[in-house]
Each structure stands twice: as structure tokens, then as C-alpha cells.
Amino acid sequence: EVQLVGSGGGLVKPGGSLRLSCATSGLSFSKTWMSWVRQAPGKGPEWVGRIASKTSGEITEYAAPVKGRFTISRDDSKNTLYLQLNSLKTDDTAVYSCTTAEYWGQGTLVTVSS
């Protein structure tokens, strides 16, 4: 069974930082392109970014609203995906989920508020 378990969310002040993790099991993580998607309260999903597999160069791509502030990385030895969030804004408040598109984590809530 494939499982994606997100963690690391919380309350942070504007301008602050946070690091989210997504621990996976049951899939060939090292061969899998992984993404982060967020969903603000009462809104639809928004793709945040993705990272290619190591064999595809671990290339990262980001949505315009987060480019230069967020960084996606992976540790294939731990089957874990990361999302570093810097210079956070109130508009970044959302549930952040890791996904392969086919499989989704349960999401972790990030609240940016003073």
C-alpha cells in the first residue's frame, strides 16, 4: 500500500520560514517525480512545484507565486520529500499536500499570521 505522510505545518509569522516533510512508503520513490500542491481555505487546489527523479536530474519547477521563496528537495535514502518555505506571506496560508498525482498525502496546514 502506498502511503504519503506529510508533517511540519504550523503557525508562522509573515516573513518567517517553515520546512515541510513528506515521508513515503510503498512506491519506488527514487524513480518517482514528486510534487507539492496547496489548497487555501475554501479554495481549489494550486500546484506549488515539483521535483524530477534523480535519473532525470532532480530538476525543480515552481509556480510563479512561490518561485524564489520555496525550495523542493528530496532524500531518496529516506524516501522523503521536502518543501522549504521562506519569506512567507499571509497568502501562503493553506493545506500543503505532497503528491505523485496518482497518490496524495493527507496534507499539513500552514498558517501565516501575525
Next chain:
Amino acid sequence: DVVMTQSPLSLPVTLGQPASISCRSSQGLVHTDGNIYLSWFQQRPGQSPRRLIYKVSNRDSGVPDRFSGSGSGTDFTLKISRVEAEDVGVYYCMQGSHWHTFGGGTKVEIE
């Protein structure tokens, strides 16, 4: 950016009756590799999205065959042949051919 427009916003349905959701893209969705990356997701209250359909018409594993996807060019459709109570939720189309963008969602509820 590619804009995905869904209709209707809300879809009241009768149990056992068919339902159809439309999704229109602002430009064609043929990827440079020749595929059309158009997916449909179901999101039940309090849950993460669940992918139902990928590449226009391919059902994901475990998805009931009452769900079907079709379309081409810029117009795509998700159909539920006979709505069941567990189908209540919000449905999103998403294109992955030119970055990734979601439609605004269609809320399916039982009349």
C-alpha cells in the same frame, strides 16, 4: 497560463441518474510528447483530492466504471453514468500539459 473553466459550479443530482461536468481549456492541451495531460479529481469533504481519470479517458485503479472521461482539443467532459451517494464532493479538472492548472471545481450534491 492555461485557464481551465468548469461548468456548472454546482450540480444537484438524483441518485441513480447520470451527471456530466464540462471543462474547457484556454488553449490546446497537446504536450510536446504528443499526450494530452488532462485529469479529473474527486475531493470529498475533509479529504485530499483523489485522481479518477488521467490522460483524458484513462480510469485510475479502483475507480468505478461508472466514471468516464472524454474530450479533445479544448473541451473535456467527466460523466457519471449513475450517481451514488458516495459520489458527493467537489470535482476538479486539471491540465498538466503546460505546467499544472486546476479548474474552479464543480460541487456535486444529491437532490
